[in-house]
Amino acid sequence: MSDLKGNNKLSKSTFISFAKSLASNRLTFSVVVLLIVVVQNIITTPGFFKITIANGLISGYIPNILDEASELVIVTLGMTLVTAASGGQDISAGAIMAVAASFCGLMLNGSEYRTDVFHSPYLLALLVGLLGGALCGAFNGFLVSKLRMPPMLTSLILFTAGRSIAKQITHGQTIYIMNPVYKWLGVQIPGVPIRTTIIVSTVTVIFITLLTRLTSLGLYIQSVGINDASSRLVGLKSSVIKFLTFVLYGVLAGLAGLVGSSSVGSVNSGELGLGIEMDAILAVALGGNNLGGGKFSIAGSIIGAYTIQAITTTLYAMNVRADQLNVFKALIIIVIIVASSDVFKTKIKHFTQKIFSKNVSVGG
Amino acid sequence: MEKLKQEQNNSDCMGKQPGHNDEAGPSLKMIGIGKSFPGVRALNNVDFSLRCGEIHALMGENGAGKSTLIKVLTGVHPMDEGRVYLEGNPVLVRSPQDAQRYGISTVYQELNLCPNLTVAENLFLGREPLKRCLIDWKRMNDEAECLLKELNILAEPTAQLDSYSIAIQQMIAIARAVNTECKYLILDEPTSSLDADEVQRLFDLMRRLKKNKVGIIFITHFIEQVYEICDRITVLRNGELVGEYEIENLPRFELVKKMMGKEIEVLSDLSVHKDESSSESEVPVLEACNLSSGASKVAPFNLKIYKGEVVGFSGLLGSGRSELVRTIYGADKAVEGQQFIKGESVTIKRTLDAMKHGMAYLPEDRKAEGILSELSVRENIIIALQAKRGIFKRLSRKEMEKYADEYIKLLDIKTASKETPIKSLSGGNQQKVILARWLLTNPEFMILDEPTRGIDVGTKTEIQKLILKLAEEGKSVAFISSELDEMLRTCSRIVVMRDRQKVGELTDSDLNQETIMRTIAGGEQ
Amino acid sequence: MKKLFVLLLVAIVTLGLVACESPTTGTPSKSGGLITVGFAQCKADESDWRKANTNSVQQALSKENGFDLILADSNNDAAKQVSDVQGFIDQEVDYIIIAAVNVDGWDTVLKNAKDAGIPVILMDRTINASDELYECWLGSDFYGEGVKATEWMKKRFSGGTPANIVHLQGQLGASAQVGRTEALEDAITANGWTLLAQQTGDWSTDTAKEIMSSWIQQFGSDITCVYAENDNMADGAIQALEEAGMKAGGDDGVAIISFDANRAYLQMTLEGKINCNVECNPLHGPKVAEIIKTMESGGKPSKTETVEESAFFYDTITQEIIDARQY
């Protein structure tokens, strides 16, 4: 007790500095938002944390969120890297997903629109799909890194044309792949109780984290994003690094496309991953990353992605009426964005400052 | 009512003229200022005062807290403790815009202009002349033209800012600050990238403002400039106030002692060991034959640099001295000519090639080309070495920390920790970090473009010593500095540039102020 | 140089796309006593349904049948479609058929058509314009489709099983969504069924699956019926059910109602996963021909004309029925 008293002043100042460093930490904000969503669910959604095993699969609201966020998580990883390196956003993820899945579907189904048998080996088809994604990414990357075009503008080309290309690949049809093996990637591998999507997204997150941490890629990406000129002078090939992030983005979007089409057992190029790029940008921003490039936090982005999915799932679970759903989503997003804006933060800072200075003057 | 108030305000400063004259007492007063950043106490109980119509020097080593004091005053950072009074009234300055409203105009150490806007847009940013709610472009450009002419700045109002050198950008930043109706003008190291002529022009301007009763705070590391123009000096050391002095009462060596807290070695002790004058038979470390660059338009030049040699590059701003060394390093693409390293022909397509051949290049523009602002001191130090090693041979965290610690100690870099982002270091300490970055790559041939810019007197000597030590160890150095005596003290040969051409090489007995100036100016006497 | 290259690249990409889908504009001949009809299709190959729709019109309005059909495919470009229609007016065709890309922006061009005395038939899509500007609208009776489905539900839930319905709506505001939703809501009030939850799945398999998974968490085995307003969403719901270990369709599973009856989903109906699939008939051709013939002979069609539509049930559908259909 006496100890406490003696350290009162110290503990207060350490608390303040702790709070300050917490407030300046990029991760804090996204964690807080996620926590709010979770708490909200504890109140409004009975059985939110209930986990059961149904049909040999772990299921419940939370596994649902993890499952349904997986495509977004994978795309967000790519978006994080592209944003960090180029200081811009690539909006062609949805289109790339469609292209990659279409390649894969074409390989598996041949020209049939609905079949039980694979026309080529499963793994080969997946690889071709990823390659398709990589090609799309390389196209964007080339325009951005070599020709110095702004990423948003560049990716507008694939954003508008990508789905038409995908449609040409599938001859304008929705392809239904009835072989149960096709659903391994997007639903379940027989005997494994965890949804494959959750496994795939987790593995991808780990892979990208290791890739950026164990090699110097992460450092290089940040350098290039912060200051292109400085980076070039210290011997970094900034165009190569940017190009690389776009290719990675393509591959990741391709993977998301394969996962997404596998989870519904069909390739519908008009529908797959529609609008996912916008959610991914939002996730990156929510994660405390600067959309102007530079330092990035994969953990933040991932939390951002899960937060977005958690919000959607929550709204479904609350049975919000369909015509109000988007209004609610937009409102929540506006609140989050305003709360994370610099102007708002400085306002808060000034406010707390006022309170503190009042305290001081009263005390003194 | 409004108007009356304003007049009253004005008269506070001007009105007392007849009776009290300049000795009217301080017009700007800061008392008991304290400011902490995570891990550092940047300012501790500092008092400062500025009178109407005086030029007041703020002096101190790198990281002493000069810029922080300015930033606290102008509302960039909130202060932890202390009070600010303007004309006797306590004020709370919350933001630079606020400061502007109180009549405080500031040129910060790190220029914050917009490189991709035009000169005129930069001059009038935030207070563009309007015509029916739209920007009156014509008037804006005309006024900009007048302003530029008045200050003798050679810049087109409609040209993009980043098409000009930092010297001109610096002058534009100053023009922007004096253009607003100001009662107080703050200049944080405005002269670090100006040449002698431009400094004189700036001083003329400052004297004119002084006559108009503007109070000026002037921060610099050039002691001579302080004695040329200032009335009083305030000295800071490690965030503490050392004292406030009338200029007459503080001789130079006393000032330096007050800043450093110890006696400084006499600079003239340093001298080049010019005994082993490199023989012609020896193979040069670096040789350029007819090298010329495309974009920066440096005329073809020949150059040989030998082992253990410090070669200076001199010339006016814009003479092409920086561009020449950039071409050697591959930062500007060479369009013709050949390069040899230790006798072997090499092609340098990009900077990494140059680094692999043992070169290092410390660029002139620290903010635009040097620092990686958001990265930590540690990352900024190891980045060049890491780039040289390649993406897969990542330095372990331990190695990085070891190197960072080593160089922080070696160069006495003042930083809260090695994980502090470099942008929160003081200007001079940022420069030291960049120097550390290149020393770490253990280069054979180092190009240093203005390495002592923004560095305090004490450290300047340290860096000059370091350059000589490198040469002694058999490394070669190309050295550019706007301060001639600094080059004379270290270089064994000086290359003179004029109009993007190499016009001469001076050695031995020609190495003196007069000959160099003559060669720079035109040679024909 | 580089800029040029980029331009070239972009041009190639765009050209490549356009070339694949360039409109097939016929010659504006008005000879030989043929009736010239201009057909402004929104996007001829948008989906199987749209393809069948285009084919049907082309076949019904063939030269042998006494028509000269000019097809203009606007490729979902609203502006192009308006100018296509203006083109028809300039060519002085006898009739114009429009499957509109956009609901708005039709006033001027339809007025021009009216002034030129060319009757306009709207097909399948509705628009925002005074109904004096067009002769008639031909399309599906979405409410009627919904009624066909609820009729089947009445039979299914007459035997004591409670009707606990979850409802996957189409994109809100689409005419198909409005009609089908209205029919269900009317039936719910009339029969005292329970509506557990209602949400829009935006016509998408993926979204529908996501929503259905959430409902399964919430209501579990209480759900006895899924009313999905198109095939894709029914597909998503079925997958969610199956992954949760619940049976979809059949005699004792969760009853699945679907609409559109695309071939792939008729197959699912045959497999028993969809209990009731109400078609959305794309074969507008014969009806269009009939309307034009009526007008040629001085008659006047009613403002709203609908095509015949049928429903398919899991216990009565056969492979032959599926094979006989073209979409």
Ligand SMILES: Nc1ncnc2c1ncn2[C@@H]1O[C@H](COP(=O)(O)OP(=O)(O)OP(=O)(O)O)[C@@H](O)[C@H]1O
């Ligand atoms: N934003 C910041 N965050 C953390 N520390 C800071 C920040 N700004 C300044 N500091 C620290 O405060 C101290 C004083 O810095 P300041 O920039 O005032 O020095 P200075 O006297 O202007 O030096 P220089 O001559 O090098 O410009 C330094 O140790 C610096 O690291």
Ligand SMILES: [Mg+2]
């Ligand atoms: Mg400073």
